Amino acid sequence: MEKKERKKPVGYYNYTVILTYVGFCAGFYGIVQAVSGNVYIALICLMISGVCDMFDGTIAAMRERTKEEKAFGSYIDSLSDMVCFGLLPGSILYGFGVKDFWGYAVMIFFALAALIRLAYFDVQELFADRKEGEKRTHFIGLPVTNAAIFLPGLMAIDLFVGLDYSMVYLAGLVLVGAAFVTPFKMKKLYMPWLLIPAFIGLCFFAVIIIFGGKLNP
Numbered sequence: 001m002e003k004k005e006r007k008k009p010v011g012y013y014n015y016t017v018i019l020t021y022v023g024f025c026a027g028f029y030g031i032v033q034a035v036s037g038n039v040y041i042a043l044i045c046l047m048i049s050g051v052c053d054m055f056d057g058t059i060a061a062m063r064e065r066t067k068e069e070k071a072f073g074s075y076i077d078s079l080s081d082m083v084c085f086g087l088l089p090g091s092i093l094y095g096f097g098v099k100d101f102w103g104y105a106v107m108i109f110f111a112l113a114a115l116i117r118l119a120y121f122d123v124q125e126l127f128a129d130r131k132e133g134e135k136r137t138h139f140i141g142l143p144v145t146n147a148a149i150f151l152p153g154l155m156a157i158d159l160f161v162g163l164d165y166s167m168v169y170l171a172g173l174v175l176v177g178a179a180f181v182t183p184f185k186m187k188k189l190y191m192p193w194l195l196i197p198a199f200i201g202l203c204f205f206a207v208i209i210i211f212g213g214k215l216n217p
Contacts, residue, residue: 011072012068012069012072012073014069015059016056016059016065016069016073017056017072017073017076018059019052019053019055019056019059020052020053020056020073020076020077020080021080022048022052023048023049023050023051023052023053023056023080023084024049024079024080024083024084026045026048026049026052026084027045027046027049027080027083027084027085027087027088028083029045030042030043030044030045030046030049030084030088030091030092031083031087031088031091033045033095034088034091034092034094034095035091035094035095036095037095037097037216037217038095038216039092039095039096039215039216039217040208040212040213040215040216042088042091042092042095043092043151043152043155043208043212043215044205044208044209044212045088046084046085046088046089046092046147046148046151046152047148047149047152047201047204047205047208049080049084049085049088049148050084050085050145050147050148050149050201051148051198051201053077053080053081053084053085053145053148054145054194054197054198055194056077074122074125075122078118078121078122081114081118081144081145082114082115082118082144084148085114085144085145085147085148086110086111086114086115086118086144087111089110089147089151089173089176090106090107090108090110090111090173091107092151092169093106093107093166093169093170093173094107095217096165096166096169096215096217097166097217098166098170102170103170106170106173106174106177107173109173109174109177110173110174110176110177113177113178113180113181114144114147114177114180116180116181117141117142117143117144117180117181118144120140120141121139121143124140137187137188138185138186138187138188139185139186139187139188140183140184140185140186141179141180141181141182141183141184141186142176142179142180142182142186143186144180146176146179147176148201149197149200149201149204150172150176151169151172151173151176152201152204152205152208153200153201153204154168154169154172155168155169155208155212155215156203156204156207156208156211159207159211159212159214159215165215166217
C-alpha cells in the first residue's frame with residue numbers, strides 16, 4: 001500500500017515571518033480603531049507595525065532560507081506594508097473627522113503613492129544587479145515604513161505646540177506621500193544604526209502613550 005504524501009499548508013509559518021504577521025494584525029486593528037474615531041490607538045498600532053517591520057529582516061537573516069521562503073517573505077512584507085503604511089495612515093485622517101473632498105483626496109493620494117512606491121521597490125529588487133548575499137546600500141524615495149516614525153512624531157510634537165491636529169496630520173500625509181515617489185537617494189540602515197530611529201520612535205511612542213488621548217476628536 002502506497003504511503004500518502006503529506007500535504008503542506010499554504011504559506012510559510014516559521015519564525016522569519018512572525019513579525020510581519022504581527023505587524024499586519026496591528027495595522028488591520030489600527031484601521032478598525034481609526035474609522036471608529038480612536039486615532040490614539042490607531043497611532044499606537046501604526047508605531048507597533050513600524051517596529052515589527054524594522055526588525056523582521058534582521059530576524060529573517062538568522063535562518064537559512066530557501067529561495068521560495070525568501071521570495072514569500074519579500075512579497076508578504078510588501079503586502080503587509082500596504083495595509084500598515086499605505087492604508088492605516090489615511091484611515092487615521094478619516095478618524096480625525098476630515099471627511100470633505102480634500103480629505104478624501106489626500107487619503108487617496110497617500111495610499112496611491114504608497115502603492116506605487118512599494119511596486120517600484122519590488123520591481124527594482126527583482127531586477128537588481130547585485131551579487132548573491134550583497135546588501136542594498138540605499139533606497140530611491142522614502143520607504144513607506146518611515147510613515148510609522150514621521151506621522152506619529154508630527155503628532156507627538158503637535159501635542160505640545162497645540163495646532164489643529166487634523167490639519168497638521170493632513171499636511172504630514174501630503175509631504176510623506178510626496179516623499180514616497182520623489183527620486184532622491186536615502187541610505188539603508190542596518191544594525192546597530194537601526195537603533196537610532198528605534199530610539200527616536202520610542203520617544204514618540206512614550207509621548208503618544210502619555211498624552212495621545214487628546215488627539216481623539
